[in-house]
Amino acid sequence: MKPKIKLDKIDRRILEILQANAKITNAQLANEIGLSPAPTLERVKKLEVSGIIKSYHAMLDNEKVGLGVSTFVMVSLKGHNKVNIEAFTQAINEIDEVIECHHITGSGDFILKIIAQDIAAYQKLMLEKVTNIEVVDNMQSLVILSTFKDSKVMPIP
Amino acid sequence: MKPKIKLDKIDRRILEILQANAKITNAQLANEIGLSPAPTLERVKKLEVSGIIKSYHAMLDNEKVGLGVSTFVMVSLKGHNKVNIEAFTQAINEIDEVIECHHITGSGDFILKIIAQDIAAYQKLMLEKVTNIEVVDNMQSLVILSTFKDSKVMPIP
DNA sequence: TTATACCACAAAATATTATTTGGTGCGAAG
DNA sequence: CTTCGCACCAAATAATATTTTGTGGTATAA
The missing domain is CATH 3.30.70.920 (Lrp/AsnC effector binding domain/regulation of amino acid metabolism (RAM) domain)
Known part of the structure; x- marks a missing residue:
């Protein structure tokens, strides 16, 4: 029972952007992919619910927190x-x-x-x-x- | 010229939380660490500006995007x-x-x-x-x- | 071909969240 | 003792997310 998730070019672009920068606003993201905010958000939510996007994480500078x-x-x-x-x-x-x-x-x-x-x-x-x-x-x-x-x-x- | 960044217990807690879940709202974060939203946000910004927090990233399910x-x-x-x-x-x-x-x-x-x-x-x-x-x-x-x-x-x- | 159901989308209204502002108390330095 | 500066809170404001509504295009079945 695989839900057969298919990603189009826009989805892939969204994933690329969010991997590189998870803090981008929905409006900015919408602008980058050439859609309005509403369908952009829909796509992101779909990617989250389907589990394609698993989670969001802050990345630290290991040196600066004393982990050398x-x-x-x-x-x-x-x-x-x-x-x-x-x-x-x-x-x-x-x-x-x-x-x-x-x-x-x-x-x-x-x-x-x-x-x-x-x-x-x-x-x-x-x-x-x-x-x-x-x-x-x-x-x-x-x-x-x-x-x-x-x-x-x-x-x- | 090391700016000598010192982290107190609250900062470390913030870092811990944001590493695990970067999408938490500032209000929720404030609640978890026992401060009001304003100083919480101040601390997060300070951590970002100082470079302790380097970036934020979405993590994908590799299998689901076809990377097995x-x-x-x-x-x-x-x-x-x-x-x-x-x-x-x-x-x-x-x-x-x-x-x-x-x-x-x-x-x-x-x-x-x-x-x-x-x-x-x-x-x-x-x-x-x-x-x-x-x-x-x-x-x-x-x-x-x-x-x-x-x-x-x-x-x- | 035509009808119909379904997506994906845009625009605008609403709700949520981030950010700023002003003011208070507390600890350290003079 | 006084003053400065910092960390904090509460409340107002600004930015952003999210929902709602309506439209056009497209695939499907009669």
């Missing part, structure tokens, strides 16, 4: 079984500093993205919370030195 | 020198499907996040655009099978 260290961590579990995976994801969910957790193909099982104040805080976090999750076999940290691209706009086909 | 495949790609360059890095990042910047590009420590030099419609489109993208960037030595793709956590809320210290 970001890392990716490759994690291998002791076994690939369902029980271990559930134990791991549950443990991960309780750690605020882990902002992403993806199950991936390849030699590692999971990749995490972790945010911390500095290297010291990162080390402490890893030692105290992450490393000693029971089902973890081994881990490899990749510290981000600099970020060249971090786009919030998906390439809508 | 997400991957991480580990990339090694032929040399670590500045020229190669610039050549690489510039090439990457032109590819919309590459939504993140980070320079990292460790054996690989870069980690990318790439979004595509499906495996076929992903393969095509890699073959035609990514693989033949001159300075790339080798790459390893990690396909995301499922995502267990993808938080937009940073743990503000």
Whole structure:
């Protein structure tokens, strides 16, 4: 039962704009896409209700809020079984500093993205919370030195 | 010349809320933090002007817009020198499907996040655009099978 | 072809929300 | 002790979202 959502060119344009700038007013948005405010708003609401637009978020400057260290961590579990995976994801969910957790193909099982104040805080976090999750076999940290691209706009086909 | 921005408990609460839900009205936000609308708005504006809040973005449901495949790609360059890095990042910047590009420590030099419609489109993208960037030595793709956590809320210290 | 139901849209009225204004109290510096 | 400046509140105003109403175009079925 897929509702078969079809997006026309205008919808895609709306999505593009709102991904880049969610704070645009409806009037401005209407102007950019060449419609009047009423149908523009209708379209946006439709996109929200259908779940195509999931949510809206403020993005912060990590440095300025005192979060200077970001890392990716490759994690291998002791076994690939369902029980271990559930134990791991549950443990991960309780750690605020882990902002992403993806199950991936390849030699590692999971990749995490972790945010911390500095290297010291990162080390402490890893030692105290992450490393000693029971089902973890081994881990490899990749510290981000600099970020060249971090786009919030998906390439809508 | 660092303006030394200090955040009190209320500011941090505001940031937390706006990261989770940027569409909250100022009145609601004021209510949640226990202030009246006027000073609440003042604080938000201050956070925006100071650059602590960088931007606001709509987040889409990738599946529903027809983007079923997400991957991480580990990339090694032929040399670590500045020229190669610039050549690489510039090439990457032109590819919309590459939504993140980070320079990292460790054996690989870069980690990318790439979004595509499906495996076929992903393969095509890699073959035609990514693989033949001159300075790339080798790459390893990690396909995301499922995502267990993808938080937009940073743990503000 | 013609009738009919349905969208998508624009314009204007209304409701909601943001923003400004003026005034008060409190803490820090002189 | 006084004064300055800041953070705050309440209320007025301005901007914006949202609803309502009516129209034209288009696909569908007789």
